Amino acid sequence: MAQFTKETSTTGAFVRQPNRFTARPVPEPGRYRLVVSLACPWAHRAIIVRKLLNLEDAISLAVVDPIRDERGWRFPETDPVLNIDFLREAYLRADPEYDGRVTVPALVDTTTGEVVTNDYPQLTLDFSLLWRPESTLYPEHLRDEIDAWIEPIFHHVNNGVYKAGFATSQDAYEQAYTALFAELDRIEAHLGTHDYLVGDQLTEVDIRLWTTLVRFDAVYHNHFKCNRNKLTEMPNLWAYAKRLYAMFGDTVDWDHIKRHYYVTHHEINPTGIVPAGPDPEAWTR
Numbered sequence: 001m002a003q004f005t006k007e008t009s010t011t012g013a014f015v016r017q018p019n020r021f022t023a024r025p026v027p028e029p030g031r032y033r034l035v036v037s038l039a040c041p042w043a044h045r046a047i048i049v050r051k052l053l054n055l056e057d058a059i060s061l062a063v064v065d066p067i068r069d070e071r072g073w074r075f076p077e078t079d080p081v082l083n084i085d086f087l088r089e090a091y092l093r094a095d096p097e098y099d100g101r102v103t104v105p106a107l108v109d110t111t112t113g114e115v116v117t118n119d120y121p122q123l124t125l126d127f128s129l130l131w132r133p134e135s136t137l138y139p140e141h142l143r144d145e146i147d148a149w150i151e152p153i154f155h156h157v158n159n160g161v162y163k164a165g166f167a168t169s170q171d172a173y174e175q176a177y178t179a180l181f182a183e184l185d186r187i188e189a190h191l192g193t194h195d196y197l198v199g200d201q202l203t204e205v206d207i208r209l210w211t212t213l214v215r216f217d218a219v220y221h222n223h224f225k226c227n228r229n230k231l232t233e234m235p236n237l238w239a240y241a242k243r244l245y246a247m248f249g250d251t252v253d254w255d256h257i258k259r260h261y262y263v264t265h266h267e268i269n270p271t272g273i274v275p276a277g278p279d280p281e282a283w284t285r
Contacts, residue, residue, distance in 0.1 A: 012169025029058040038253040039260030041211035042120040043105040066260040072102035156183035165224025191236035
């Protein structure tokens with residue numbers, strides 16, 4: 001499909017581009033601006049971790065428009081801090097030759113206007129490790145166990161829904177579909193006897209899983225053809241997802257989520273019609 005030509009293999013599989021900017025920020029309050037889309041699960045996890053670690057005063061937040069076109073993510077108005085209209089401008093300040101896809105979240109240095117990092121897997125870890133080393137989201141004694149969950153969840157669930165949705169061959173789609181539900185089944189079984197993925201507390205990997213789960217029935221089940229069953233039909237995962245929704249469901253913007261996916265991905269949904277459901281009230285019942 002046109003939006004992801006550079007990220008589609010010869011077999012029709014979606015192969016996500018590597019993160020171009022991977023510098024580690026200096027934890028200086030007020031220096032950085034976190035640019036996010038409320039629709040994007042990768043950005044959503046950064047919003048949640050920033051909130052839980054009380055970094056809202058230390059790292060400012062900029063929200064892009066949910067509709068992304070060929071120019072990339074745009075701000076609803078010129079950003080008052082960065083003085084740019086498109087996130088691409090901050091990418092090009094850091095690398096004038098950059099020609100890849102512009103992604104969120106991106107941490108921008110307000111003193112230079114340049115993107116410091118768009119490395120979303122490391123970014124939330126840095127919020128804990130650099131800004132809040134006392135954080136319980138990625139504690140040292142649980143890191144090996146957390147990391148052991150992070151890898152398969154990323155490949156088969158977080159990125160797995162995209163592998164299914166952006167596949168351009170039947171075989172690539174079915175491989176992604178099969179791996180996705182095998183991993184969800186494994187997690188469903190685990191949650192039958194555990195409240196969280198690791199130990200008895202919320203950790204980084206719960207947040208990473210949850211930002212995919214919260215979008216599952218609204219977007220991935222239908223739009224990305226991940227339709228073996230809905231999240232609401234997996235009782236342990238659904239109960240777990242609702243528990244976490246009670247903690248940070250106020251970070252969810254259903255309008256941004258649905259408009260982004262159903263309008264931006266026009267090759268999948270050429271009419272641009274945004275589904276009316278599902279009922280978001282189900283998350284609080």
